[in-house]
Amino acid sequence: ESFNSLQAYAKDKLSRQMVELFEACQQQSSDLERKERCRAQLQQDIQGIYAVARLYLTGSSMNGLGCRSSDADLCLVIKGTKRPDPIRVLSHLQRAFRSLSYVERTQLIRAKVPILRFRERGSDLEFDLNINNTVGIRNTFLLRSYAYADLRIRPMILVIKKWARHSQINDASKGTLSSYTLVLMVLHYLQTLKDPVLPSLQRDYPECFSPSVDIDMVPEGPKRVPPYVSRNQSSLGELLVGFLRYYATEFSPPSLFSFLCPASAFLVSCFWLRGRSRWDKQVISVREARALPKTNSHEWTNKYICVEEPFERNNVARAVHEKMKFDTIKAEFAESYRILKDRKDLNSILPVRAVI
Ligand code: ATP
Ligand code: MG
Numbered sequence: 001e002s003f004n005s006l007q008a009y010a011k012d013k014l015s016r017q018m019v020e021l022f023e024a025c026q027q028q029s030s031d032l033e034r035k036e037r038c039r040a041q042l043q044q045d046i047q048g049i050y051a052v053a054r055l056y057l058t059g060s061s062m063n064g065l066g067c068r069s070s071d072a073d074l075c076l077v078i079k080g081t082k083r084p085d086p087i088r089v090l091s092h093l094q095r096a097f098r099s100l101s102y103v104e105r106t107q108l109i110r111a112k113v114p115i116l117r118f119r120e121r122g123s124d125l126e127f128d129l130n131i132n133n134t135v136g137i138r139n140t141f142l143l144r145s146y147a148y149a150d151l152r153i154r155p156m157i158l159v160i161k162k163w164a165r166h167s168q169i170n171d172a173s174k175g176t177l178s179s180y181t182l183v184l185m186v187l188h189y190l191q192t193l194k195d196p197v198l199p200s201l202q203r204d205y206p207e208c209f210s211p212s213v214d215i216d217m218v219p220e221g222p223k224r225v226p227p228y229v230s231r232n233q234s235s236l237g238e239l240l241v242g243f244l245r246y247y248a249t250e251f252s253p254p255s256l257f258s259f260l261c262p263a264s265a266f267l268v269s270c271f272w273l274r275g276r277s278r279w280d281k282q283v284i285s286v287r288e289a290r291a292l293p294k295t296n297s298h299e300w301t302n303k304y305i306c307v308e309e310p311f312e313r314n315n316v317a318r319a320v321h322e323k324m325k326f327d328t329i330k331a332e333f334a335e336s337y338r339i340l341k342d343r344k345d346l347n348s349i350l351p352v353r354a355v356i
Helices: 001-008 015-023 031-048 086-099 135-147 153-166 179-191 236-250 262-274 323-343
Strands: 054-058 073-079 105-111 115-120 127-132 282-285 290-293
Touching: 001 054, 015 153, 015 236, 031 054, 073 135, 086 105, 086 115, 086 127, 115 282, 127 236, 135 153, 135 179, 153 179, 153 236, 179 236, 179 282, 236 323
Parallel strands: 073 127
Antiparallel strands: 054 073, 105 115, 115 127, 282 290
Protein backbone atom coordinates (compact mmCIF):
# COMPACT_ATOMS: atom_id res chain seq x y z
CA GLU A 1 0.00 0.00 0.00
CA SER A 2 2.76 2.45 0.98
CA PHE A 3 4.61 1.45 -2.17
CA ASN A 4 1.56 2.38 -4.26
CA SER A 5 1.20 5.75 -2.54
CA LEU A 6 4.88 6.47 -3.07
CA GLN A 7 4.24 6.08 -6.81
CA ALA A 8 2.03 9.19 -6.59
CA TYR A 9 5.20 11.21 -5.89
CA ALA A 10 7.20 9.42 -8.60
CA LYS A 11 5.53 10.11 -11.92
CA ASP A 12 8.61 11.72 -13.51
CA LYS A 13 11.90 10.06 -14.44
CA LEU A 14 14.09 11.61 -11.72
CA SER A 15 11.62 10.62 -8.99
CA ARG A 16 11.34 7.09 -10.38
CA GLN A 17 15.14 6.79 -10.32
CA MET A 18 15.09 7.86 -6.66
CA VAL A 19 12.48 5.22 -5.74
CA GLU A 20 14.50 2.61 -7.62
CA LEU A 21 17.71 3.48 -5.75
CA PHE A 22 15.83 3.50 -2.44
CA GLU A 23 14.28 0.08 -3.10
CA ALA A 24 17.68 -1.37 -4.02
CA CYS A 25 19.66 0.10 -1.11
CA GLN A 26 17.37 0.38 1.91
CA GLN A 27 18.18 -1.81 4.91
CA GLN A 28 16.35 -5.16 4.71
CA SER A 29 14.68 -6.80 7.70
CA SER A 30 17.27 -9.60 7.44
CA ASP A 31 20.04 -6.97 7.88
CA LEU A 32 18.37 -5.63 11.03
CA GLU A 33 17.81 -9.14 12.40
CA ARG A 34 21.51 -9.89 12.03
CA LYS A 35 22.46 -6.67 13.87
CA GLU A 36 19.90 -7.42 16.58
CA ARG A 37 21.27 -10.97 17.08
CA CYS A 38 24.78 -9.55 17.56
CA ARG A 39 23.48 -6.86 19.93
CA ALA A 40 21.70 -9.42 22.13
CA GLN A 41 24.74 -11.72 22.26
CA LEU A 42 27.09 -8.81 23.03
CA GLN A 43 24.79 -7.53 25.77
CA GLN A 44 24.80 -10.94 27.37
CA ASP A 45 28.60 -11.18 27.20
CA ILE A 46 29.10 -7.63 28.49
CA GLN A 47 26.76 -8.29 31.41
CA GLY A 48 29.35 -10.87 32.53
CA ILE A 49 31.56 -7.83 33.27
CA TYR A 50 29.07 -5.02 33.93
CA ALA A 51 26.01 -6.76 35.37
CA VAL A 52 23.61 -3.81 35.00
CA ALA A 53 24.72 -2.70 31.54
CA ARG A 54 22.21 -2.44 28.69
CA LEU A 55 23.08 -2.26 25.03
CA TYR A 56 20.98 -0.26 22.54
CA LEU A 57 21.11 -0.18 18.75
CA THR A 58 20.99 3.44 17.52
CA GLY A 59 21.70 5.41 14.34
CA SER A 60 20.55 4.46 10.87
CA SER A 61 20.02 0.78 11.78
CA MET A 62 17.06 1.93 13.89
CA ASN A 63 15.91 5.28 12.50
CA GLY A 64 14.53 4.06 9.16
CA LEU A 65 17.28 5.83 7.18
CA GLY A 66 19.73 2.94 6.86
CA CYS A 67 21.14 1.24 3.77
CA ARG A 68 22.15 -2.40 3.43
CA SER A 69 25.78 -1.31 3.88
CA SER A 70 25.22 0.92 6.97
CA ASP A 71 27.22 0.20 10.10
CA ALA A 72 25.53 -0.62 13.41
CA ASP A 73 25.82 2.08 16.07
CA LEU A 74 25.60 0.83 19.66
CA CYS A 75 25.20 2.68 22.96
CA LEU A 76 26.19 0.86 26.15
CA VAL A 77 24.27 2.32 29.09
CA ILE A 78 25.95 1.75 32.46
CA LYS A 79 23.84 3.28 35.19
CA GLY A 80 25.21 4.16 38.59
CA THR A 81 26.04 7.05 40.84
CA LYS A 82 29.61 7.35 39.59
CA ARG A 83 29.97 8.21 35.87
CA PRO A 84 32.43 5.69 34.40
CA ASP A 85 35.27 7.03 32.26
CA PRO A 86 34.37 5.94 28.68
CA ILE A 87 38.01 5.35 27.63
CA ARG A 88 38.63 3.07 30.63
CA VAL A 89 35.47 1.06 29.96
CA LEU A 90 36.22 0.77 26.24
CA SER A 91 39.84 -0.36 26.84
CA HIS A 92 38.52 -2.95 29.25
CA LEU A 93 35.97 -4.16 26.69
CA GLN A 94 38.61 -4.20 23.95
CA ARG A 95 40.65 -6.67 26.01
CA ALA A 96 37.58 -8.72 26.97
CA PHE A 97 36.41 -8.92 23.33
CA ARG A 98 39.57 -10.90 22.43
CA SER A 99 37.93 -13.99 23.89
CA LEU A 100 34.73 -13.55 21.87
CA SER A 101 34.70 -15.84 18.84
CA TYR A 102 32.34 -13.61 16.84
CA VAL A 103 34.28 -10.30 17.21
CA GLU A 104 37.38 -9.17 15.29
CA ARG A 105 39.43 -6.09 14.42
CA THR A 106 38.65 -4.00 17.49
CA GLN A 107 39.93 -0.44 17.37
CA LEU A 108 39.63 2.24 20.08
CA ILE A 109 38.87 5.69 18.66
CA ARG A 110 39.56 8.58 21.07
CA ALA A 111 37.14 11.14 19.63
CA LYS A 112 35.01 13.65 21.57
CA VAL A 113 32.62 10.74 22.01
CA PRO A 114 35.11 7.82 22.27
CA ILE A 115 34.08 4.63 20.47
CA LEU A 116 35.17 1.04 20.12
CA ARG A 117 34.95 -0.01 16.47
CA PHE A 118 34.87 -3.71 15.57
CA ARG A 119 33.56 -6.19 13.06
CA GLU A 120 31.52 -9.33 13.23
CA ARG A 121 34.09 -12.03 12.45
CA GLY A 122 34.17 -13.04 8.81
CA SER A 123 31.60 -10.50 7.68
CA ASP A 124 31.62 -6.87 6.60
CA LEU A 125 29.25 -5.82 9.39
CA GLU A 126 30.90 -2.99 11.35
CA PHE A 127 29.95 -1.78 14.85
CA ASP A 128 30.62 1.55 16.60
CA LEU A 129 30.08 1.24 20.35
CA ASN A 130 29.96 4.24 22.72
CA ILE A 131 29.48 4.46 26.50
CA ASN A 132 26.50 6.35 27.95
CA ASN A 133 26.05 8.73 25.02
CA THR A 134 22.31 8.42 25.62
CA VAL A 135 21.42 11.48 23.53
CA GLY A 136 21.94 9.11 20.58
CA ILE A 137 19.04 6.95 21.79
CA ARG A 138 16.75 9.99 22.05
CA ASN A 139 17.70 11.50 18.70
CA THR A 140 17.43 8.11 16.98
CA PHE A 141 13.77 7.98 18.10
CA LEU A 142 13.26 11.60 16.92
CA LEU A 143 14.80 10.89 13.48
CA ARG A 144 12.75 7.72 13.21
CA SER A 145 9.58 9.69 13.88
CA TYR A 146 10.52 12.18 11.13
CA ALA A 147 11.46 9.35 8.77
CA TYR A 148 7.94 7.88 8.97
CA ALA A 149 6.01 11.20 9.17
CA ASP A 150 5.74 11.33 5.35
CA LEU A 151 6.35 8.66 2.70
CA ARG A 152 8.84 10.82 0.82
CA ILE A 153 11.31 11.28 3.69
CA ARG A 154 13.07 7.91 3.62
CA PRO A 155 13.75 7.74 -0.16
CA MET A 156 14.73 11.42 -0.24
CA ILE A 157 17.26 11.10 2.61
CA LEU A 158 18.72 7.80 1.39
CA VAL A 159 19.42 9.30 -2.05
CA ILE A 160 20.98 12.41 -0.50
CA LYS A 161 23.20 10.29 1.77
CA LYS A 162 24.35 8.29 -1.28
CA TRP A 163 24.95 11.52 -3.22
CA ALA A 164 26.99 13.05 -0.36
CA ARG A 165 29.02 9.87 0.06
CA HIS A 166 29.73 9.73 -3.68
CA SER A 167 30.66 13.45 -3.65
CA GLN A 168 33.09 12.83 -0.78
CA ILE A 169 31.45 15.34 1.54
CA ASN A 170 30.06 12.71 4.03
CA ASP A 171 32.94 11.95 6.40
CA ALA A 172 33.22 13.86 9.68
CA SER A 173 36.61 12.24 10.38
CA LYS A 174 37.89 13.99 7.22
CA GLY A 175 36.36 17.39 8.08
CA THR A 176 33.14 17.12 6.06
CA LEU A 177 29.53 16.33 7.06
CA SER A 178 28.47 13.40 9.27
CA SER A 179 25.38 11.52 8.08
CA TYR A 180 23.60 12.84 11.16
CA THR A 181 24.35 16.48 10.19
CA LEU A 182 23.25 15.84 6.63
CA VAL A 183 19.94 14.32 7.77
CA LEU A 184 19.22 17.34 9.99
CA MET A 185 19.97 19.62 7.00
CA VAL A 186 17.40 17.72 4.88
CA LEU A 187 14.77 17.86 7.65
CA HIS A 188 15.37 21.61 8.03
CA TYR A 189 14.80 22.17 4.30
CA LEU A 190 11.53 20.17 4.43
CA GLN A 191 10.35 22.10 7.52
CA THR A 192 10.95 25.55 6.03
CA LEU A 193 9.29 25.20 2.61
CA LYS A 194 6.39 27.60 1.98
CA ASP A 195 4.16 24.54 2.33
CA PRO A 196 6.20 22.51 4.82
CA VAL A 197 6.55 18.77 4.26
CA LEU A 198 7.37 18.34 7.98
CA PRO A 199 6.50 20.17 11.21
CA SER A 200 8.63 20.44 14.34
CA LEU A 201 7.77 17.19 16.10
CA GLN A 202 9.40 18.43 19.32
CA ARG A 203 7.05 21.45 19.27
CA ASP A 204 3.93 19.44 18.32
CA TYR A 205 4.52 16.44 20.65
CA PRO A 206 6.66 17.77 23.51
CA GLU A 207 5.74 14.92 25.86
CA CYS A 208 6.97 12.30 23.31
CA PHE A 209 10.39 13.91 22.91
CA SER A 210 10.98 15.36 26.36
CA PRO A 211 14.67 15.01 27.32
CA SER A 212 13.58 13.98 30.82
CA VAL A 213 11.83 10.78 29.66
CA ASP A 214 13.73 7.85 31.20
CA ILE A 215 16.01 6.27 28.61
CA ASP A 216 14.33 2.85 29.09
CA MET A 217 11.03 4.46 28.10
CA VAL A 218 12.25 6.01 24.84
CA PRO A 219 10.36 3.87 22.34
CA GLU A 220 12.52 1.70 20.15
CA GLY A 221 9.58 0.04 18.45
CA PRO A 222 7.26 1.23 15.70
CA LYS A 223 6.43 4.89 15.22
CA ARG A 224 4.28 6.57 17.84
CA VAL A 225 3.31 9.95 16.38
CA PRO A 226 0.59 10.16 13.70
CA PRO A 227 1.69 10.91 10.12
CA TYR A 228 1.87 14.59 9.23
CA VAL A 229 -0.64 15.69 6.60
CA SER A 230 1.09 18.19 4.33
CA ARG A 231 -0.45 20.36 1.61
CA ASN A 232 2.85 20.06 -0.21
CA GLN A 233 2.48 17.46 -2.97
CA SER A 234 5.89 17.96 -4.63
CA SER A 235 7.43 14.92 -6.25
CA LEU A 236 10.61 13.32 -4.91
CA GLY A 237 12.61 14.82 -7.79
CA GLU A 238 11.29 18.33 -7.15
CA LEU A 239 12.24 18.01 -3.48
CA LEU A 240 15.76 16.82 -4.37
CA VAL A 241 16.37 19.72 -6.76
CA GLY A 242 14.84 22.07 -4.17
CA PHE A 243 17.17 20.77 -1.45
CA LEU A 244 20.27 21.37 -3.60
CA ARG A 245 18.95 24.79 -4.65
CA TYR A 246 18.27 25.79 -1.02
CA TYR A 247 21.84 25.17 0.15
CA ALA A 248 23.47 26.23 -3.13
CA THR A 249 21.70 29.57 -3.50
CA GLU A 250 19.78 30.58 -0.38
CA PHE A 251 22.55 29.88 2.09
CA SER A 252 25.44 31.13 -0.02
CA PRO A 253 25.43 34.62 -1.55
CA PRO A 254 24.57 34.03 -5.22
CA SER A 255 26.78 35.43 -7.94
CA LEU A 256 25.94 39.00 -8.97
CA PHE A 257 25.80 37.90 -12.59
CA SER A 258 22.89 35.61 -11.89
CA PHE A 259 20.75 38.60 -11.02
CA LEU A 260 19.38 40.65 -13.85
CA CYS A 261 16.82 42.36 -11.67
CA PRO A 262 18.44 45.57 -10.32
CA ALA A 263 16.56 45.57 -7.01
CA SER A 264 17.78 42.13 -6.04
CA ALA A 265 21.25 42.86 -7.44
CA PHE A 266 21.39 45.77 -4.99
CA LEU A 267 20.34 43.58 -2.07
CA VAL A 268 22.84 40.93 -3.05
CA SER A 269 25.65 43.49 -3.31
CA CYS A 270 24.82 44.58 0.23
CA PHE A 271 25.45 41.00 1.29
CA TRP A 272 28.70 41.00 -0.65
CA LEU A 273 29.89 44.22 0.95
CA ARG A 274 29.19 42.83 4.38
CA GLY A 275 30.78 39.60 3.19
CA ARG A 276 28.28 37.50 5.07
CA SER A 277 26.01 34.69 4.05
CA ARG A 278 23.36 32.79 5.95
CA TRP A 279 26.09 30.23 6.78
CA ASP A 280 27.77 32.96 8.87
CA LYS A 281 24.66 34.34 10.49
CA GLN A 282 22.31 31.46 11.19
CA VAL A 283 21.98 28.19 13.05
CA ILE A 284 19.92 25.42 11.46
CA SER A 285 17.41 24.26 14.08
CA VAL A 286 15.21 21.22 13.48
CA ARG A 287 13.94 21.65 17.06
CA GLU A 288 12.32 24.99 16.15
CA ALA A 289 11.75 24.21 12.44
CA ARG A 290 13.57 27.41 11.40
CA ALA A 291 17.00 28.99 11.11
CA LEU A 292 17.89 30.87 14.30
CA PRO A 293 20.12 33.94 14.46
CA LYS A 294 23.54 33.05 15.89
CA THR A 295 24.15 34.00 19.50
CA ASN A 296 27.61 34.78 20.85
CA SER A 297 27.96 31.28 22.28
CA HIS A 298 31.34 29.71 21.51
CA GLU A 299 29.34 26.82 20.02
CA TRP A 300 28.58 29.03 16.97
CA THR A 301 31.37 31.61 16.69
CA ASN A 302 34.05 30.97 14.04
CA LYS A 303 32.23 27.88 12.78
CA TYR A 304 31.61 27.44 9.06
CA ILE A 305 28.42 25.41 9.44
CA CYS A 306 26.04 25.53 12.42
CA VAL A 307 23.48 22.75 12.87
CA GLU A 308 21.88 22.44 16.29
CA GLU A 309 21.64 19.07 18.03
CA PRO A 310 17.88 18.88 18.79
CA PHE A 311 18.34 17.80 22.43
CA GLU A 312 21.77 19.06 23.57
CA ARG A 313 21.69 22.18 21.36
CA ASN A 314 25.40 21.98 20.51
CA ASN A 315 26.86 22.14 16.98
CA VAL A 316 26.78 18.75 15.23
CA ALA A 317 28.71 20.23 12.25
CA ARG A 318 31.80 21.21 14.26
CA ALA A 319 33.88 18.68 12.27
CA VAL A 320 33.84 21.17 9.38
CA HIS A 321 36.67 23.36 10.66
CA GLU A 322 38.76 23.92 7.54
CA LYS A 323 37.86 26.63 5.04
CA MET A 324 38.90 24.33 2.19
CA LYS A 325 36.49 21.57 3.26
CA PHE A 326 33.68 24.11 3.70
CA ASP A 327 34.34 25.42 0.18
CA THR A 328 34.31 21.84 -1.18
CA ILE A 329 30.91 21.20 0.44
CA LYS A 330 29.44 24.43 -0.99
CA ALA A 331 30.92 23.67 -4.41
CA GLU A 332 29.33 20.19 -4.47
CA PHE A 333 25.91 21.67 -3.71
CA ALA A 334 26.35 24.38 -6.36
CA GLU A 335 27.66 22.05 -9.06
CA SER A 336 25.07 19.31 -8.47
CA TYR A 337 22.26 21.87 -8.44
CA ARG A 338 23.52 23.41 -11.70
CA ILE A 339 23.60 20.01 -13.40
CA LEU A 340 20.43 18.46 -11.98
CA LYS A 341 18.11 21.42 -12.50
CA ASP A 342 18.51 21.06 -16.29
CA ARG A 343 19.22 17.35 -16.75
CA LYS A 344 16.66 15.96 -14.25
CA ASP A 345 18.57 12.67 -14.41
CA LEU A 346 19.91 11.16 -11.18
CA ASN A 347 22.84 9.60 -13.06
CA SER A 348 24.12 13.09 -13.90
CA ILE A 349 25.07 13.67 -10.24
CA LEU A 350 25.24 10.09 -8.90
CA PRO A 351 26.06 7.10 -11.13
CA VAL A 352 23.29 4.87 -9.78
CA ARG A 353 24.86 1.58 -10.96
CA ALA A 354 28.07 2.37 -9.08
CA VAL A 355 26.39 2.90 -5.70
CA ILE A 356 23.82 0.05 -5.60
P1 ATP B 1 25.08 5.98 8.34
O1 ATP B 1 23.98 5.21 7.69
O2 ATP B 1 25.92 6.73 7.39
O3 ATP B 1 25.86 5.15 9.32
P2 ATP B 1 23.81 7.26 10.66
O4 ATP B 1 22.37 7.72 10.60
O5 ATP B 1 24.08 6.05 11.46
O6 ATP B 1 24.34 7.15 9.18
P3 ATP B 1 25.94 8.74 11.97
O7 ATP B 1 26.42 10.12 11.60
O8 ATP B 1 26.83 7.58 11.76
O9 ATP B 1 24.56 8.53 11.21
O10 ATP B 1 25.49 8.81 13.47
C1 ATP B 1 24.93 7.69 14.12
C2 ATP B 1 24.07 8.13 15.27
O11 ATP B 1 24.88 8.72 16.29
C3 ATP B 1 23.06 9.22 14.92
O12 ATP B 1 21.84 8.69 14.43
C4 ATP B 1 22.86 9.90 16.24
O13 ATP B 1 21.96 9.14 17.02
C5 ATP B 1 24.22 9.82 16.88
N1 ATP B 1 25.05 11.03 16.63
C6 ATP B 1 25.94 11.22 15.66
N2 ATP B 1 26.53 12.43 15.76
C7 ATP B 1 25.99 13.01 16.84
C8 ATP B 1 26.16 14.28 17.49
N3 ATP B 1 27.04 15.20 17.04
N4 ATP B 1 25.43 14.53 18.60
C9 ATP B 1 24.55 13.63 19.08
N5 ATP B 1 24.33 12.43 18.51
C10 ATP B 1 25.03 12.12 17.41
MG1 MG C 1 25.75 4.70 11.46
